Amino acid sequence: MKNKALDLSRHEAREYHTNYSGIFFKAKKVLLDKKSKFQRIEIIENQFFGKVLFLDGLVQTTEKDEFFYHEMLVHPALACHPHPARVLIIGGGDGGALREALKHPVEKVWLVEIDQEVIRACEQHFPWLEEALADSRAELAIADGFDFIQQTRDRFDVIIVDSSDPVGPSAVLHARNFYQKLKKVLKPDGIIVAQAGSQLLHLEEHGQKYRFLKKMFEHTLFYFGPVPTYPMGTWCYNFLSDVIDPREVKKLRIPEGLKYYNQEIHAAAFSRPQFFLEKLK
């Protein structure tokens, strides 16, 4: 898929979720079409979803439904951690995860994005990014996430991996080696959360990942939430900690004004469908 551009000849953008099916968006306008060192960056305007960001032809963020993804990526960990002072976000150049993390009593949040051009595009088109970066607690590093964690001397309370999917170029961010290095920069009582891909489409990858993660962390959990524009509509996240079991936390610290996440949803999100349970055996 490297540098694959959208075919906008019919005034619509489409993403194949399988070889034989997918999603389409009418493109009222094409707001950006740029090739960076790393990927093709495109933003279209859709009359239902608002602005839609594609990287190498795959939907990353829409104004209408990004809250499902960003709230579920960020809040289960941050609402559980008693003192999430230092937070690291790897990826997430669209700024949605940063915006949500800053709703908690954090001291500092690092946003480590590999592609400067993604930051530029999103600063221009998604106003929350500029606002989040202006927060004195936010620190932007343009760097490869893997390099950053090998070089940093900081230690983090919560690490949020907002990578691409567990297939293709981002597969490295879902591998054992990456998690071993992540654990070295995590405080002993810290939490790692990671986007893990489509519940249904990446089922084999979830099983493989579970088998090595459960040897590394006392609590190795998957949790789930809807994202209407992501493949198959239900998304999967990892929750990893040696100390905190998110199903046992009595007092969640939940920010005001969220759209999706709440106490009921937190409890429910860790429930696994039968087909998923069978893949973890």
Added chain:
Amino acid sequence: MKNKALDLSRHEAREYHTNYSGIFFKAKKVLLDKKSKFQRIEIIENQFFGKVLFLDGLVQTTEKDEFFYHEMLVHPALACHPHPARVLIIGGGDGGALREALKHPVEKVWLVEIDQEVIRACEQHFPWLEEALADSRAELAIADGFDFIQQTRDRFDVIIVDSSDPVGPSAVLHARNFYQKLKKVLKPDGIIVAQAGSQLLHLEEHGQKYRFLKKMFEHTLFYFGPVPTYPMGTWCYNFLSDVIDPREVKKLRIPEGLKYYNQEIHAAAFSRPQFFLEKLK
């Protein structure tokens, strides 16, 4: 949308979920294209989803993902009811709900489908329907659901409304008058469940329906589950009973061999997103 046919000129079928976006399926073959007295019935073969049934251009059932919908429509009620001897299904001509209901210790299940041609099409293309109808406990009635409940002298332990969505011609099956009549044929300790539409797209309708249903039933609940090929990927169901609160049932009777539904999922399904809770106020 009445009698709207699929545009298969590009060898693909598409459904608009909003005026500006939707889902597409490559059509390896068109297996059926028929106009009945009530609607356009089309079945295509897709290499990922298998056979896909469209009524008036809207996806009803795919072989690959129908289990999400049918398990969540049927099992929360039937697993909770201590003696679900007599079950009524309104709609559901594809037979998925009937197949799931027959997994419980029922004595008789009525399938009331308005369109004989839907039954014919599904008997030919979805083998589970023929098998379910061959079960001596199953009884098929070709009738309008509204007429059936006005004329029947039977009383039911569980009623399952497997209708189309709460907009357009099926809106009548989501109205107060219909539920008043349904309640008259429900045993006092019975349960009604109904498909209620897309969690996100039909939010206004959910709020309206909740306001009249909560005056009619002691327990008026919404619950949720994914359906990858339905609009926005997360589906909404009603659970209505004067006696049984599904969140309090200690011993669920869950059939063997299900793919989605289990004890964990039952408990989680009644959890409501923040935006949904705010619509019920």
